[in-house]
Structure formats: structure tokens, C-alpha cells
Amino acid sequence: MVMVTVRKIRTWEEAMMVLAEGKQSLESLPKDLAAAIQAGKIPGSVVSRFLELEESRFFGWLMQFGGFRERLLADDLFLAKVGMECFVGMFTKTAAEYERRRENFFNELEVVFADVVMAIIADFMLVYLPAPTVSLRSPLARNAGTIAKFLHNCPDNAFQVALAGTSYSVLQRLGAIARNGAKLFAVGTASL
Template sequence: MIVTGWAMSCVCLLSTWGFPARVRISQASFLFPLFDSHSLLSFTPYLIDGGGDGDEGGSEGDEELGPLLNFEAVMKEAEARGVKLPSDMVEAAKNIGIREMFLLRYLELEGSAWPLSFLMKHCSMLRNRMLADPSFLFKVGIEVVIDSCCATFAEVQKRGKDFWAEFELYAADLLVGVVVDIALVGILAPYARIGKPSVSKGLLGGIQHACAALPSSVFEAERPGCKFSTKQRIATYFYKGALYGSVGFGCGLIGQGIANMIMNAKRFLSCLIVEHSKHLLWQRRSHLLQWHSL
């Protein structure tokens, strides 16, 4: 499992957003294509203000994201829908403004059924990805379903008749795989950047600022006001690989720990059953000896 986490990091380095990719020791791997027109044209990280360092293509950005709404317009629209905006969106509306598309999309998603409405309010990572791509959860589900089905097929072929006897190990491995799948899709997914990120000063602040400016994947398409240099794409190769490798390594440790706990628990229960059987056999022999003596 630990080796799997690092192997999977190499897969995501040369991948784009939207297709399943995970490597297991016990199953075939699914690799992202290096280039996909739908992914490159449709999925990019958006700034909540449609901003960037330059003004090139501003009219195209306005057509796609809608006009930039000021604080009064944002609050008026939110009050008309009866929705209370999160604090970071309110702050962005005060300082920069919010694009109409993002505001309307948030108001629509926030009015969804529970638990999506709750997560949109309190989980900024999910909210920002849903604002950039409303089909984000669908893609996560596709990744999990495909990977889980392939893993199940491989485990059944590998374990054979012992599958149900070792079902706990399969379930632990499957649970870890689901977490890694969600991490992979989330790391490579486009996201809306709300306002200007607050970074500390000094070396740490510089690193945070540089990481925030990186694309979400190596081959991410550029959009008006959102340009990426070759150095940034090369840095993304190593940054995303280290990030996803760390997640895979941590999940591998947890999964191995769960597997060890299950094995120890089964050995402990087996010992208890054996001891109990010996105790019953001894009692039975004692009763038989007493009966014969009578």
C-alpha cells in the first residue's frame, strides 16, 4: 500500500482533469491521457474576480464569467434569495467584487438539498471546486465507482475461494482506495479562487504565494487573465506529485495499519476459540471420567 501511494503520484503528474487514474499493486492501472480537448477547453481554475496580472482578453472573460458585481449588487442578490454568504465571499465582494456567474452558481448550489447545501456553506474546498465545475461531484463518483469495480474484480480473481474469508482486508483496502481517489480528483480539479489569498511575509509567504499561482494540472489550458509560464508548469509537475504522493503515502500507512489490526484481531479471536474449545473438551472429559467412576 505504501509503495502504491508513491507509484500513483507518478500517474497524476502527466495527467489532466476528468479521467480515472489510480495504480494498485493488485490491479491494472488507469492512466490519464496527456491531452484531451474536452478537459483542456472546459476545466480551468477561475479567479472569482476574473482577474489576473494582465487585461488581455478581458472582454472574453466578461462574456464567460459575466459582469463584475460590486458589494451592493452582491448583497442585494443574496438577500433576494434569502441566502447568507460566507465571510470570505463577503470580504471578496467588498474588496474586489464577484463575477455574476460565480454568485448565481453559489446561490443555486446553496439552495440544494442537504448535505450539499451544508457543505457549500462550511467547506470552502468543495465550494470553490463546485463553483468552477458544477459536475465535480459527478466526476468524483465516476472515479470512485470505476476504481472500486476494478479493484473488486481484481481482488476476487486474486483471492479466489478465500475472498469472503478475507473480506475485511478487501474492505480496508477499498476504503483507502476511495480516499485516494477523492484526493486525486480534488487535487487536479479546477477551483475558483475567492478574492486575494492572505499570505504571511518572509520565505513561507513567498512559498504560499508561488503555490497559489500554480495551475491545477500540468497541461491546464490558459484563459484570459489567467496565464501560466513554462516554469510554473514544471513546478506543478513536482508540486502536485509531492502533494499526491504524500496523500498516497499517508493513506498507505493507515491502510497497512488497518490491515495489521484486522489480522491481529482475527488471530486473537482464533486463539480465544481454540482455548474455549480446549476448555469445553477438558470439561467433557472430566464429566465422562466422573460418570465412569460412578
């Protein structure tokens, strides 16, 4: 327990040093990120990455959305992966629709367009949902049920690196697979 507390203090000090170097304060950060830094969960490297991304107009805008912020902080190639998946999905779905419809392709363009848009949405979700994240979740309510507590304590991704002061058991990692599998099943079913 003492080791975890010392690690949290070191992580907090490291994050605060990066903020000071960047001439930022905790108050200037999003509340979830500031709370995670205050709790000693976020290392200086993640804070540094956040400050770098905030400088860009496009990434700064994306960082306003919690889901994108968590994924961009964890994986600097996240948007490239999403872009490639959506582009390839759009191209292959359009080619498949053309092969299927041939002469009627342009006559049924609205159906083709709807199918391609659905494929792009499904491809986006198939990359977005299981992507690694930097978990910035707030604590769960005390009166939450057992299953809700278990799923809340599971990592967002089965292969997620545990940040300072946290660790994941094999059962929690399996829970992450089950939770994300259920989400992906719902996306796949909705896109039919």
C-alpha cells in the first residue's frame, strides 16, 4: 500500500512539473483529466501529450470530447487507424455494391449511398470501441450494483496498460473483452 502511495505522489509530481513547464494549471484542463492528475493516476508523458494535442486547432477541438481525448492520449496513431479503416471500408463497400448492382448502380444510388454510409459508421465503431484508452472515468456511485461495479473497474481495453495506482486482474481483462464484445455485437446487429 505504501508503494502505491509513493508511486501516486511521484506521478502527481511529474504531471505537475510538466504542467508548470507548459505554463498551465490544473484549472485550465478538462475536469476529468484534472481529477485524474490530482489523484496521481496520470503520468507526465500523458500530460505532455495532452498539451501537444491542445496546440493544434483540429486536435484541440477533438480533445473536447471525452472519448476522443481518452483514445488520442493513449494512441497517437488512433486517427490514422480510423481513417484507414473508414477509407478502405468505403472503397470496398462501394466496389461490392457496384459488383452486385452493375447496370442498376446509378439507378439505385440512394440505396448504395445508405449502404456505404452504414459501412463507414460500422467501420468507425469497430476501431473506436476496442481502441486503447487513458481511463479518465470518475468514481462510481457507492450504491451501484455488483455487476456495474465490476464492469466499471474493468479496463476499457483488454490490453490496456494500468496507470499508476491501478492494476487489472485476468477476470477484469476478460470482463473488458465481454463488455466490448457486447458493444461490437450491438453495432454489428444495428448495421444489418
